[in-house]
Amino acid sequence: MRLRQINIATSYQEVFQQLESAILKGSIKIGETIPTEAELCRIFGVKRSSVREGIRLLEQSGLVARGAGRRLIATAPATDRTSENFIRSATLNAVTLRELWRVERELEALACRLACEVARSEHLDRLAANIKETRRSAGDPKATTRLDMEFHRLLSQATGNRALTIARDPLGILLYASTDFLIARLDQSTGRLITAHENILAAIRAKDVDLAVLWMTRHMDDFKRGCTMSGADFDQPISDFVDHETLAALIRAQPETSLP
Amino acid sequence: MRLRQINIATSYQEVFQQLESAILKGSIKIGETIPTEAELCRIFGVKRSSVREGIRLLEQSGLVARGAGRRLIATAPATDRTSENFIRSATLNAVTLRELWRVERELEALACRLACEVARSEHLDRLAANIKETRRSAGDPKATTRLDMEFHRLLSQATGNRALTIARDPLGILLYASTDFLIARLDQSTGRLITAHENILAAIRAKDVDLAVLWMTRHMDDFKRGCTMSGADFDQPISDFVDHETLAALIRAQPETSLP
DNA sequence: GAATGCCGTTTGTCAGACAATGTGACAAAT
């Protein structure tokens, strides 16, 4: 005889699960409004407090957001939700800069390979514009760092691979936030950074996979060297490099990466 | 004169943010109990409904969970929270099997490289045990598929790189769930699967990076061939291969990957 | 036609209550 764990869901969890299913399977389409709280009370046969608590769970999952008025509309969770979670998880598990960097290095290389394959000109133009702006930002390390992060984000979008974008985004944000702390690093190396970006873009334009990956790898190794040279211990947990307030601000400041 | 966007947080959001900060910066340590709702009411000066709605946000973030009794304790969000989010995002953005597979292929290769570097014998033994069990599972495709997923999860843990584990886990779950649907595929190829796993493990034991990556790449390409041969269109969104109920069950069934 | 003010609707919050469930201690039974 096999008996199983008893697991009774509370009312508010039931509210969450039913609405979540409805959104994920498309009964409620993205952009549609969710019924009002009063209506949900009628539908589910529970009181407003339970409905509201269930809605909070949806809210934190990124499945609903307040649209025009205060009505809730169904939304597809963008990369920033996954980023939030990744960042919380990485922070509390004391993930080190080295671990983060190693994975990011590989994903950036993959981004280069994929970009060479699909590379639409509109995406490449955006990258070119980013480089141009980066050159103008010389002398403003904070802006340079931000544009660097933006370059890599644009590159991942240029691949058209949304799994890559979703997976890479949080890593990019965390690395950026950590090095923002070590900003002195950049003063010396803005030149090298621009050179690397330019060469990467040129290689992608030429569809030269190996060259693009080579330059990207150099770029990432430069990044590491810069960190260690400015005294950072690559084996310290990221929470030593960046406080949570900064991270929270960063997450919310993301330009809501669109996944076409 | 520079005026900025006004952004007033509601009471329950404020409750969430303050508790989130406290946990992330360690004022409330992982494993500690959160004050009772009544106490939080006193502390924050708001009513229970607001406190409770704030707690729901924490709950969905994976920052708290019900411990012994019904008291809430602070928890470090494990990989399954990030997985949930990734999966919702990937599903609703209609990410295709191809996109997913391409990224997973790269991360698995990285896992091989890192495993060759650090490879502690206890982890390798676990992989060996998994292969042994896989061999016993011949004839039970469902079990084989599950053990295959488990192999890759164990491998990523063997790298000691928690950023990799957190990033890879959701991809593994999604790919597994999608192919569970195409289970016939496996009947023909369990042999090849075991051979691949064995060769990967042997190469890692011998610290032969190139060989390990080579076998892993073959293994992943086999996977793709198996999918297409059993009639799957690799360019269809994953939601065509797996319904949400299955995914939700999978997420909850995860053995709560520990990040040491 | 665009700006303004009013009104119904919906949400955010409060106030208070009760039942269900879990804890801990202690007595009773095996």
Next chain:
DNA sequence: ATTTGTCACATTGTCTGACAAACGGCATTC
């Protein structure tokens, strides 16, 4: 001595009812 029954207590889950603030939409005004 270990297990079981019982009880008081703490805490959570849910309900009831209410009100102010904020918003959309509509009629009004210039």
